[in-house]
Each structure stands twice: as C-alpha cells, then as structure tokens.
Amino acid sequence: MKIPLSAPDIQEEDIEAVASVLRTPRLSMGPKLEEFEHAIARYVGVENGIGVSSGTAGLHLCVRALGIGEGDEVIVPSFTFVAVANVLRYEKAVPVFVDVEPETLNLDPGRIEAAITRRTKAIVVVHTFGCPAELSEILDIARRHHLCVIEDACEAIGAEYDGRKVGGFGDAGVFAFYPNKQITTGEGGAVVTENSRMASMIRALRNQGRTESDDWFQHSELGYNYRLSEINCALGIGQLQRIEAILSRREEIARKYNDKLRENENLRLPVLSVPRRKISWFVYVVRLSGAWSQTRRDWIVKEMNRRGIGCGRYFAPIHLQPAYQFASVRRTDLSVTEVQASRCLALPFFNRLQDEQIDEVCGNLCEVLYLAGSLAASG
Ligand SMILES: Cc1ncc(COP(=O)(O)O)c(C=O)c1O
Numbered sequence: 001m002k003i004p005l006s007a008p009d010i011q012e013e014d015i016e017a018v019a020s021v022l023r024t025p026r027l028s029m030g031p032k033l034e035e036f037e038h039a040i041a042r043y044v045g046v047e048n049g050i051g052v053s054s055g056t057a058g059l060h061l062c063v064r065a066l067g068i069g070e071g072d073e074v075i076v077p078s079f080t081f082v083a084v085a086n087v088l089r090y091e092k093a094v095p096v097f098v099d100v101e102p103e104t105l106n107l108d109p110g111r112i113e114a115a116i117t118r119r120t121k122a123i124v125v126v127h128t129f130g131c132p133a134e135l136s137e138i139l140d141i142a143r144r145h146h147l148c149v150i151e152d153a154c155e156a157i158g159a160e161y162d163g164r165k166v167g168g169f170g171d172a173g174v175f176a177f178y179p180n181k182q183i184t185t186g187e188g189g190a191v192v193t194e195n196s197r198m199a200s201m202i203r204a205l206r207n208q209g210r211t212e213s214d215d216w217f218q219h220s221e222l223g224y225n226y227r228l229s230e231i232n233c234a235l236g237i238g239q240l241q242r243i244e245a246i247l248s249r250r251e252e253i254a255r256k257y258n259d260k261l262r263e264n265e266n267l268r269l270p271v272l273s274v275p276r277r278k279i280s281w282f283v284y285v286v287r288l289s290g291a292w293s294q295t296r297r298d299w300i301v302k303e304m305n306r307r308g309i310g311c312g313r314y315f316a317p318i319h320l321q322p323a324y325q326f327a328s329v330r331r332t333d334l335s336v337t338e339v340q341a342s343r344c345l346a347l348p349f350f351n352r353l354q355d356e357q358i359d360e361v362c363g364n365l366c367e368v369l370y371l372a373g374s375l376a377a378s379g
Pocket of ligand 1: 084154
C-alpha cells in the first residue's frame with residue numbers, strides 16, 4: 001500500500017528501550033511490567049493496572065473474575081470487534097446484542113432496559129472508535145438492575161467523559177495495544193480496576209491461576225498464559241509517555257480530513273466533538289449517504305485499495321459473522337447497526353500521516369465516489 005490504513009509510530013527511543021530489555025536476563029514478569037502497570041493505572045486515575053497479552057485476554061479475564069458463566073446473559077453491541085462477544089462464548093455465557101445510537105455508534109442506553117432479563121449479569125460498554133459511550137445513563141441502568149459493567153476501552157485510551165478518563169468508570173476497564181491502536185506494545189492489553197480483590201484475581205488468572213500466596217508451581221485456580229513480556233512493556237512505557245502528543249496529532253488529522261471532505265455530499269463525516277466527552281481518535285470512519293448500497297461501498301473500498309490507499313469496512317456486525325450463525329446468542333432489533341455498518345468506510349489514519357498524504361487520500365476518495373456515482377446512475 002502506498003498509504004496504509006494504519007501504522008505504528010515507532011521512534012528510535014522505542015527501539016532503544018526494547019533493545020535494552022534484550023540485554024537483560026529478565027524478559028518476562030520483571031520490572032518493566034510493574035512500571036507499565038503503574039503508569040497505566042496512574043494515567044487512567046485508578047488504583048490497579050494489570051498488563052495482559054491482548055485486549056481480548058483482558059476482556060476474558062474480566063468475565064472470569066466477575067463470575068460470569070454458563071447461561072448468563074451479557075448485553076453487548078454488535079457493531080464492534082468480534083472479541084467482545086467471543087470472550088462471553090469462551091465461558092458459555094450468552095451475548096445479547098443491543099443496537100447502537102446512529103451518531104456515535106455506541107450502545108443506545110434507551111434500548112438496554114428492554115433487553116434485561118432475570119439472567120442478565122453484565123453490560124459490556126464499548127467506547128466505539130474512541131468516542132466514550134453515554135456512561136452516566138448506562139451506569140445508572142446497571143446500578144438499578146444490579147449489573148456489572150465492563151468498559152471495553154480497547155479503542156479509547158485517553159478518551160474522557162465528564163473530565164475523567166474512560167476505563168475507570170466500570171467494575172473494570174480494558175485497553176488494547178495492537179499496532180493500529182493509539183499506542184502500541186506490538187501485541188498487548190491492560191485491565192484497570194479500583195477493585196483490588198478483582199485485580200488480584202486477574203493477576204492470578206493471567207499467570208496460570210497462581211495466586212500471590214501460591215508457591216512456585218502451585219496453582220489455586222484454572223488460569224491461562226495471558227502474560228505480557230518485558231519487551232512489550234518497554235515499548236508501551238515509551239509510547240504512554242508520548243500519549244498527549246499522539247492524541248493531539250490524531251485529532252488534528254481528523255479535523256484536516258473533515259475540512260477536506262466537508263463539501264462532498266455523498267459523505268457523512270464523523271463528529272469532532274460530543275457533549276461531555278473528549279474523543280481519543282482511533283480510526284477515521286466516514287459513512288456513505290443513504291442512497292448507496294453496501295455493494296457500492298464494497299466496490300469503493302476495493303477501488304481505493306487498488307489505487308494503493310488503505311481503506312476498510314469498520315465494523316462488520318458480530319451477529320452477521322459466519323461464526324455466529326449457529327451460536328447461542330440473543331439479539332434485539334439491530335436495524336441501526338445493520339444500516340450504519342453497511343455505509344462505513346475507514347480511511348488511512350495514523351500519527352505519522354502527512355498532510356500531503358491526507359490530500360492524496362481525499363482526492364482519490366472524491367474521484368472514486370464520483371465514479372461510483374456514475375456507475376450507480378448507469379445501473
Ligand atoms: C472494541 C475492541 N475490543 C476488543 C479488542 C481486542 O483487542 P486485541 O486485538 O488486543 O485482542 C479490540 C481490538 O481491536 C477492539 O477494537
């Protein structure tokens with residue numbers, strides 16, 4: 001790709017930090033993990049941070065630590081990454097898909113209560129594309145129905161709601177550091193929580209169920225290897241130190257895209273600000289106007305890729321995935337999810353994207369939209 005969809009922002013100091021870990025005998029469960037965990041907890045403003053091998057691992061451990069198991073129902077959006085529902089199925093719990101708001105594409109609080117049953121145990125609140133969900137209403141519903149809340153902040157590190165960082169509102173919050181994220185550890189994730197008992201359980205579960213009081217090779221619980229290596233943590237520490245600059249550059253890129261594409265009537269652009277919230281820009285996703293079919297959108301994606309410009313569908317709803325056709329799930333009316341997902345189109349978006357590259361992406365997109373429009377007109 002001439003201009004990829006995403007790219008990590010790796011500096012010389014990151015390379016040096018990783019190399020210096022490789023010169024030590026401690027490549028896992030060492031001082032960098034501790035430093036990274038403290039740094040994440042401090043950044044979010046919570047008591048405990050636990051490094052894990054991925055965002056998925058973090059979500060799975062939250063499900064386990066909250067005792068969510070067979071037959072328990074958990075409310076989740078379908079307009080998100082498949083991991084959100086997968087971690088429930090690992091434990092034989094039932095994902096209950098609830099629709100999203102058309103503007104922010106986050107769980108619609110107005111539709112949650114109708115989906116709650118005697119079996120409902122929790123809500124997974126995803127901060128889609130880095131825009132915080134309507135937390136005060138969702139937390140209020142959870143409180144009234146005695147439900148746990150897992151905040152999936154995998155796409156939203158640094159985002160804020162009412163001036164507080166997301167991740168710290170629920171029983172636990174989860175971040176992900178895959179290379180397309182705002183900051184990366186290569187692969188990796190972190191769980192944050194104010195609940196120290198839950199933090200100890202998660203620490204044990206990520207390390208084969210070995211609790212703090214267990215002896216060497218003694219395992220009190222059934223656990224996993226979800227550890228995060230010192231190499232990943234060294235990279236994460238440096239990235240987290242630069243996060244303010246990274247987030248403001250990403251916001252600047254989103255503004256530039258909006259400025260350049262504002263005139264194109266075939267597009268609905270992402271909103272740059274939402275009341276009570278600070279967005280942490282994860283991806284830049286535009287939506288095609290209502291008159292265009294999904295086939296046309298897919299053609300546009302293909303044509304952009306053919307021109308060397310990374311472009312992708314974000315997201316294909318979970319309930320429509322082949323892996324979910326025979327799964328034990330419950331769904332409510334998902335018409336907003338289905339319609340909006342068929343119109344979404346992600347454009348190249350990463351910290352080091354240059355202004356000339358933004359011009360090139362927008363120029364090509366406008367041309368491709370024009371072509372797609374004339375193809376549509378001629379049938
Ligand atoms: C909303 C959401 N949840 C969970 C994950 C899973 O994170 P990971 O890929 O690190 O397992 C992602 C990753 O993109 C995500 O976007």
